[in-house]
């Protein structure tokens with residue numbers, strides 16, 4: 001096992017270690033930025049983790065950060081590199097959402113997440129590849145091509161934040177933003193051996209995120225340690241007047257409680273999470289992780305989520321319904337791709353959308369339009385909303401008995417690129433353990449907890465609303481007693 005430390009090559013250091021190095025004057029932000037840009041350049045062709053690189057802007061910002069540091073000015077993330085999933089709007093830099101329809105779209109403003117990280121001092125190196133409109137679990141629906149998994153480049157890195165996960169796993173960058181509507185931060189994190197944090201719905205502003213399913217979408221981060229996720233959440237969290245669903249809740253210092261012990265922590269183990277859908281070896285690996293937490297003083301308690309088995313079908317009614325409405329704005333008129341030589345307005349709509357959207361996005365729009373249509377609304381959409389309430393109630397009842405729920409993040413390790421593309425249902429089932437938290441609006445984190453046939457496995461922790469601090473401290477404590485998060489894929493050390 002290779003444990004990286006602050007004296008390691010810059011690309012192996014975590015954000016927290018890099019922050020210390022910068023503060024101690026061991027290297028400059030320019031040196032750090034240059035060295036990571038070189039690494040990105042060397043691996044972009046084979047990983048395809050990025051859609052756009054912003055090297056010149058990043059170097060200019062790095063110089064400014066170095067100057068600020070010399071005068072004592074600047075925020076907590078000053079001079080630290082980050083990359084953004086390409087659905088966060090970035091002023092002046094294109095935001096494609098992995099789609100042909102937005103391939104030349106340049107937003108006039110920054111998403112709140114981008115603006116907050118920027119004002120804390122972080123430097124954006126580029127925008128990462130993703131499934132088109134965040135619809136997918138393998139990064140294969142991207143108009144810009146699939147991303148490869150750094151652990152085995154025949155495999156998918158997961159999705160939809162596959163580019164962010166691959167970039168962090170390959171040690172191209174220490175941290176990336178992502179979004180999670182049904183698992184798109186946690187599942188790719190699990191499949192690439194990285195940490196993925198999806199905060200409580202409303203904890204982080206959605207302003208400037210291209211919308212997929214507004215009642216489920218949430219911004220978060222992919223990092224290599226829980227400590228780094230805490231550092232970033234400090235900068236991102238908080239109410240935003242431009243997002244009415246953002247929560248006006250106090251923001252704790254998430255780094256301050258990382259050293260809280262797990263002694264006495266009640267960890268719920270959900271029976272339904274270990275049934276036949278789970279790969280045997282992955283199940284054993286997750287159980288070993290749970291035993292390690294138990295040895296550290298936590299207690300394991302069996303809990304039941306009786307309706308969790310309905311989460312995938314429920315999600316595939318709610319998410320397409322919301323997406324069909326959200327994506328109606330891409331009409332060839334206001335922004336994005338516009339078809340040439342159209343006959344009339346109707347032709348403009350049809351052809352612009354027909355040419356601009358890929359197959360999975362069209363499938364979702366059609367399903368969503370169907371479940372919302374008169375006559376089917378009650379049978380599908382309304383029914384799904386009711387089941388969603390039941391799932392939410394199950395979680396609330398479980399949290400009367402336990403502090404966190406722990407289990408597998410995904411049913412298997414990474415699968416082969418191309419393996420599931422012809423079978424949407426099998427692809428959808430990859431999120432079987434993650435979707436529940438989105439339907440109930442709860443925070444979740446995936447941390448690497450072992451390898452099966454040399455491929456990473458993720459341990460998922462889900463907590464009550466706004467319990468990010470306890471998820472992060474539990475994950476951090478786990479990372480104090482294990483070093484799975486320190487292991488880099490062989491070709492990227």
Ligand code: GLN
Pocket residue numbers: 134135136137159160179180181182183184185212319431
């Ligand atoms: N894989 C799920 C989907 O395809 C979740 C995607 C997400 O979380 N953005 O919808």
